[in-house]
Each structure stands twice: as C-alpha cells, then as structure tokens.
Amino acid sequence: MRDITFFRTGFFLKVTLSVLLLIPAYSAFAEIAVIVHPSNGTAMEKGVIAKIFLGKTKKFPGGGTAVPMNQPEASAERAAFNKQALNKTSAQLKAYWSKLVFTGKGTPPREVDSGEMKSLISANPNLIGYIDAAQADDSVRVIHKY
C-alpha cells in the first residue's frame, strides 16, 4: 500500500511538473471562463453550471431565467468546456441531446462564436456562456474558471 502511494506521489509530482512546464505554451487555450452579465450576482457551483448546460434546470440559483449558449462545435473552447465542466466527450453530449431533442423534452444550447457570445452576454442578464479566460473583460462577470 505504502509503495503504491509513494509511486503515485512521485508520478503525480512528475505529471504536475511536466504540466507546469507546458503551461506557457498552452495557456491561451487552457483556461475557460464561464461568464454572465455583470449585474448577475449569483454564486454558482460547478454542479449548477453543468445542470444549466445540460438543460436540467432553466433558472439561476438566484431565481432568474438561465439561457445557456455554446461555442461552435469545432471550437477548442467547446471541447475544453465539455470535458472540464460537463465531464463528457462531444459524442456523448451529442447522444445525450439526441435523446431529448427527438422527444421534445429539450433543446441544446444555441451556438454562437466567442466574440458574439461576449457581446450578447454583456447585454442580457439571462444568458450564460463561456470564453477563453484571456478574453474576459469588464463587460461580463466571470463566475467560474476551469
């Protein structure tokens, strides 16, 4: 047992070290910021964000209507968000939504590109989306980073 733990720790350190070394090269894509309108003050856990993006809840914890928006299918941000916030591959999500769409039980989030996403969200307190963290500014409020 101790050997395994020891090995794992060593392995973990190595991985962390390699990841740290790689970060400068990938940081432009690595961090995703979940954003809402600046007036939207709700604190949100990761679980709630996932529920909103999976259509399981249509409200912010504070009570307002929550309308999620996705980046385009092929974007790096979408892939990173799917994996980190929803813990699913794009194929899994596609299958998930096909179960809801063809029974009228749900509609996947609307797709907009990253520039449009920021400007739409800065103008509408009901929207929630995500962008590359480096692009976040005062026009939106960052509620979570992955």
Added chain:
Amino acid sequence: MTARHTKTILLLSLLFTAISSYGEITYNGFLSVGGGQLIDDDEITSYAGFDGKWKSDPDTVFALQISAPLSDKLKGTAQFIAKGSDSYNVEAEWAYVTYNISDQWDVRAGRLRAPLFSYSDFLDVGYAYPFIRPPTEVYRILFTTITGVDTLYNTSFGNWDANFQFYYGRLDASTFLAGEELFFDLADFTGVNAVFTYDWLSFRATYNLAPKLTIPLPAAARGLLDAIAGSGFPTVAEALDVVDETGAFYGVAMNIDLHDWLLSVEYTEVDFEDQSLFSDDEAWYFLVGKRMGDFTYHITYEYRKQTPDLGFLDGFADDSVIALLGGLPLKPTVLASVRQAENNVLTFGVRYDFTPGASLKVEFADIEFENLNQDGTLISFSVDVVF
C-alpha cells in the same frame, strides 16, 4: 408515401411556417442505414426482420423533425419518419403541441409515444444508444404510438433529478399477420413513468394499463377458436380469445454511465387478466459496455419467457377432440396455438464514433430459441447519424 401522408405533411409544414412568426423554426433529423444477415440460418430462418440473405431494410430509417414556437408557452413539433421495415412509408409518429405551464410542467397533446421502455422515446434514434437496435426480445411491443395527452413534470431532490410522465390516450395501429391486415384499437390506454437520475446513475419504473384490450386475430386463428367453441368447448375458446380484457405492462430499469463504463439493466412484464393466445410474458436484458476513446464495446444478454397458465384445459379429458375440425385432438392443438417461448440472445458489439453526430456499429448476435432447440447467428452493421 401515400397521398394522405403527403397531404398531412404538407399541411403541417405549412401550418407551422404560417403561424410561427413567433420564433425560429428548428429542423432536426436522424438517419440510420443498416444491414445484416443470419449467417447460420438452418435452424432460425428469420430474426428482427433479417433472414439468410443480406438485407438493409430492417434497420434503415430516415427522419426529419420540425419544431416551431407558436407563442411563448406553446410549441408545435412533428417528426416524420420513413422506415425500411414499413416500406419507407412516411409516417408522422410524433405530432403534438407542447404547452409549457412552468419551467417544471409541460402538457403535450397529439400523437405521442407511450413510454413503455427505457428507450421508447428515442426508439428509432440509433445514434442515442450503444447497440444497433434496442434488444429485440425485450422491445417486443411494436405499437406504442398513441393519440392523446401526456404531462411531464421534472423536479429535483438534492442531487437527484426526477422526471414524471403520465399519459392517457388511444392506440390504433395496423399490422400484417399471416398475410392479413389486422387493426388494433385500444381505448383508455394509460400509464405512468418515473425516472430518477443522479449524475452517472439512473433508475426508471413504469406501469401501463390497457383496460379494453381486444387483439384482432387472422382468419385461420378465428376459425380455430370458432371450431373449438362449436365442438363443445366454449370456455376454452373464450380463454384463448382476447376481447375487452385488461392488459398491463410494467418495467423497471437501471442505467449506469460511470467514467468509461456503462451498465444497463431493464426488466419488463406483460400480464393479461385472463389466459389467452398471447400469454403472460416477461423479458429482460443487461448490457455491459466499455468506452475506449472513440470506441465503445458492449456485451448484451437478452432473455424472454412466455409461460402460459393452461389451467383452463384442466376440466377436459385427454382424449377430447375438436369434432368440427375432423376430430383433431383438443389439448395438443390448443398447446400448439398458445405462444410459448424461451429465447435468449447474446450480442457482442462495437460502436465507433468517427465524428460528432455519426457512429458506425457492428454486432454479432447469437440467438437461441431454447424451447424449440434452435440456434442462429445474426451479423449486422449500421451507420447512425443525427443532424
């Protein structure tokens, strides 16, 4: 496509386009192109629509769904589907309006699917499940489209999401049996369905009741029952016939989707109030799957058993004969006409998600009819797409 269908589709499309000044009309669709063959067909000669020659029709479907907001609370949806198993006739299997009472409540009215099985809602959407087709032995009730209303309610308890569905309607459908078109008409068809989901785990239970169930019989079977009744065994004929009976269907299911592992179990049972040609029937399956990158491997085992209660024959002597059929012995004739089955199917399959929205599946299924001592092997593939 018949003229009547073309007209319906045109009308519905026009209707949606005309009234939907309210918002965006969305179009979604799915298609599956399949193919398969029984490779050792000397015992089992046909299964799931396939036979000893390569065939594409049984698993091939094309569907287009149009959905249009009619007001901020009302939405119209129609799904047109053409199935190879139905000669590619275009049918509107779903056509309904949804009234959104609140974020938690929806009421729908129109043509809907009775949620008998876990996969009933998206039965034809191959992309939505790991296998090529839902397990044949379990998904044995072919008519589940009703005209009626249902209500969907969703809520959550802590980390659990709960969905409840209640429906009421009428099922009418037709099928070909022994070369004859038979019409089913089930009034007051009703049921409830509850699904509880916690992230990677979900449970489902359903109970459905058809209180005025009449099963139409082809002429040959009708003739047999008449002869039995006319030869002095009216109680036997009555027991075999399904007229205004209560039929119940219930099912429980569990689904696990944890990291790269999948597990699905579903148990279902059909019960008739009285003995009939279509005796009580239970079926279940389990699936174990493992995702490896874009590949998902699965093993699925299905089992079905029909165990007729033959108590209605007890009062008659073993040498009773059906006089009107030239003295056929009563008991063996009845036994041969009552459906009895003990079937199992073991399937190995792989699904390859080669691009988001499209997958390729290949399966080998080993089929065994235990009571008849017959075996068969079905190989099949499908390409499933959603758009």
